[in-house]
Amino acid sequence: MPAAAGEGSVLCFGFPLSIFFIVINEFCERFSYYGMKAVLILYFKYFLHWEDNFSTAIYHTFVALCYLTPILGAIIADSWLGKFKTIVYLSIVYTIGQTVLSVGSINDLTDHNQDGSPDSVALHIALSMIGLILIALGTGGIKPCVSAFGGDQFEEDQEKQRRTFFSLFYLSINAGSLLSTIVTPNLRATECGIHSKQRCYPLAFGVPAILMAVALVVFVIGSKMYKKVKPQGNIMLQVSKCVGFAIKNRFQHRSKEFPKREHWLDWASEKYDKQLIAQTKMVLKVLFLYIPLPMFWALFDQQGSRWTLQATAMNGDFIVNPILIVIMVPVVDYLVYPLIKKCKINFTPLRKMTVGMFLASMAFVAAALVQVQIDKTSPVFPAAEQTQVRLINLGAAPATVQFQPQFINNYSLPVNVTMDGMAFGVLDPLSVSNYSVITKQDKSFTINASMPLATCTVVSKTFGYGSAYTISVNDCTGSHLNVTYFEDIAPNTVHMAWQIPQYFLLTCGEVVFSVTGLEFSYSQAPSNMKSVLQAGWLLTVAVGNIIVLIVAGASKLDKQWAEYVLFAALLLVVCIIFAIMASFYTYVDPNEIEAQFSEEKKGEDKKDQDDNEKEAEADSRM
Template sequence: MGSAMSSSEEFKFPKQIFVIFVAVILDRLAFSAFASKAFGFLKGFVEYQETTAGLIISAFTGLCYSFPILGAVVADCWFGKYVAIILFLLIYICGMLIMTLSVVAILGLSSEICYFIGFFLISAGSGTIKPCLITLGGDQFTLPQQKNQVNFFYYAYYFVANLGMGCGFLAASEIVIMNCYNNKYCYSASFGLAAILLTAFFIIFLVARRCLTIIKPETNIMVLWVKCVGHALKEKTKSTTKVDNWLDRSEERYGKKLVYHIKSNFKVLCVFLPLMIYGILDMNINTVWILQASLMNGELGNGNIVEPKKMLIANPVLILIWIPLICLVIYPVCARYNLITTPLQRIGCGGMFVGVAYFISGFISLAIESNVASLPSKGECHLRMFNPLTCSININAPPYVDNVEVVSMGYKFVNVPKVAGINIVDYKITGCEHVISNVSGHDFLLIEEKSISYFITTKGLNRYIDKIKKYSQDAPKIRTLVGNPEERPGSLTYKFQNQILNVQSDDFSLIQVHTGTYFLEKERELTFHRGDIYTVLLFIESGKIKEMRQYEITAQNKLHMFWQIPQYLFFTMGEAMLVPTALEFAYTQSPLSMKTLMTAAFFLIETFGSITVGTIRQIYPFKNQSNELFVFGGLTFLVMFGFMFCARRYKYFDDYQFEESETNTFK
């Protein structure tokens, strides 16, 4: 790999390849500017439920990875790569324009139908262009003389693609917070920017047509491919003649060259089949790892917070770091010791690093799960008892609660066993009788598999049902319990930066707040962390707070998001070794007539990965996130060991003897 950087080949590095690089950057900038805000647009602007918006985004992503096969068929069978890019780029631009105009309600385009049409056209345009653009870049080189330069091109392509993705993500994050057209979020600017970038891509490609090497398909290779395979299968059932390979039965009718090409295609597809495990893991990053980040602490101090989705920026940033290191350091050093020198060895090694990333992620999830809120199981009821008074009390509710003491301004957790269904019993409170007007009753409630909280005031016992999640990924929530609300009728004031939150003194509902430090009545300081539920106990005297206690009901997300960086480091290293090498492998190990189709086949593994992971979750839903991560990590190691074992027997495709007769180029 290192020799590619300072090649002394007879053929110079083609200057027109920079047109491809510019096109890739513009394409990825546009796509990430749209995709990074698509979910927020559906949820915040269109006002879909989170589940519905998630399903639409999943379908959109699946289409983006399915449409490459359509672009490949159009390119390899009919119009060629350049014309296919131009045609589908127009569809891509139309999709972005529809989304932009729909947001600002121009030309009456603001409707759900327009949104769906826009999403579909964008997925079609983005997906179909991708394999055509990559293989058009490969066509600018002369093989086998520029084999090392092709190797460098695919790594450089992946570098600029991630550069575009990262910049687009950051640009969209800044643009979408603007206010325009009376909309809360300026999605029109983000989508409009994407449309402008794609238009620039279109103009550059039209202008650069004369300098690009354009290879036109000679025939509809898919038709010949199907006929040849069909004939071989038909002859296999009829003929008793022994042949080395069942496809050899078609040599007489379709020629050795076509049969040889089809054999190479099947070999490439067989190599790509185990890589479906990478597709599963790659799709999981956008779901499982974001969920994991949402269960972690993203606070940076001074009120700044890292949102879970923003951790995804680590992926393109680390790719930009790894690719130069891999090309300039890791591969040359390994080559000295004859290690990971072939494409399949590099793919296998990359897959191993991806597996390591999932094991690291699994251990992170184990640490998170050890800190989750405790929920009552079958036959149990969890009771939380609060005493916002200045004297201790005892609560007796036989046969379930036996004189439980709750000290002044205190809190007591009780796990009550042997609770079946709904139970209502008598209760009596002792202590503080001189303060409490009602110390007994007949409505002490216990419910199986529920958490119930009780708190005492000067008027007697009160209760509410706790809504506690095992995993909390929300903003913090607070509940204010005042022991003597009659001493302070009206509202209490929580101040956060320049925002004021007013809470009635007798209101004990759960309220969502910002992460950070608040000042209660300008005199008491309280800090609330993401993912936690707090109960604040207050006792008032002469209209002012005399006593205050803050209790953490669910444990805050203590593990910081930056602990995800090691798993991103290993995943991106594996990705940087696997993906560019697999794309180069698809190009160099395929006949000239089907290079785009084989490149598209690699992108299809993302779709199959998405389908597979969904099926696995339906058949065997994982109880814990850590279990899922360990299962997929172990499966990755198993598959990659098998892949590397089989790769030792792979015979690399050599079609250069046919290239001269196949090529029909014009400038």
């Protein structure tokens, strides 16, 4: 199919200049997506006050929706707008969604407070859900188009450059992810607000919104350089009709008088041309291979949910996966693969993907081992129908007991307590405050106690991750506040560094699975079905997130480590099944097959022309 003007013929380092606009666009878009996603489950838990399981369910539902909408994007691109316009229009929707989510997280919109009452969070939930739906529509809609649009910029004889592009494309994805995963959690950690201070989710979501707008602008700037393949009709509908007719025709003619066909799709030859049938065969062969793939994504996307929640129960704070990706992609491409080739091992794309699935399975075994260690250091909470009570009477007379204290006033007069701007209010003698959450636990805090005769201060001890303390305010010596600490829950002692092995294994699995899968999907797709097969690839991610919801809901496992082992075992079984299926797959060259049909069609057209000329000559003689 001829391309529009601006054929992308300008070269830079041997590559079409247009692809650099596409790579920069992808970097900014992935910064936007992963930056928002990095704090999303924390937003659910700490701002909307949803419990862990519900937050996890909504998180994976959102991710699933992000990977279901690529089908819609592929249909729009291939049927009506083409890839370029589809990317532009849906990027606008995407930017609006990021903006709405950022606005929805502003504390001052309502009288939202820490109690998380339904009246105070209703508007936040509504705006957040609208924003996430628009984001899912935008990011999902452009997913099958951007990578395929990048592949379109290359000529048929630039297969090596195209392969390098997909690695560069995936590297830009993870470079954006790396930067955003470092930046947005730090933006969230700051405090902002006019009437009430909060963790700065508006900024953590607002910066990704700005980056998405930048991605849109960069993509539009390169417009005149792009090779734009025109839409070729609703190819998904044509494929569906072809498949449906073949099945219907096959069952209508089951009698022996009809000759058998080499392939069941050949039963559609009575209505559809041979080229469409051949192209449909190619697509269905790949889609059949995709059936086991969702299990990989079921494990992979738990980085943002279960693994993030696992990290909140550990000591430390650092980013692993994006850093490893940026390192491992060039290492694998320029060191590991060449070494394997020198060893004369035929490491085909499908074998690479099989290895990736195995590594992801082992990553969850490592996660289970870490979880066992975390469980050993976790506090023992009372079981169902049990209550755990700790009583402290610091006075000389009987005292009324109240639960969940943070500060105890053991002074004879009322005391107004604050800690680095965090107010605990006025405490009467022997009264207690509620617990308050401290996010920066790796430093000391200044405790101020305003007493009737003086204001006293003291620098607190350093509070460990995951710990809970009761602090008794005793008295004041000069301006020094005397306090006593009671450790209610011991701090976490398992450091986040123990997550490195599981992230390393999963990252290696991602590099050989996902990068290979993107290139494989493009290389095995007919020219008019690139977006369709990309959408099919992305659909496996959506199904993977649905699997998380189903397995986590149906397993009823009390221990998190047991759930990790369950997922690891499921992926290992699926890995074996995929390896067997892959051994029967025969690689094809769509361009070669299409060229054969093109030659055949030229021959048929010439024959028809000759026949018409002969008929015309015969008519002239009569």
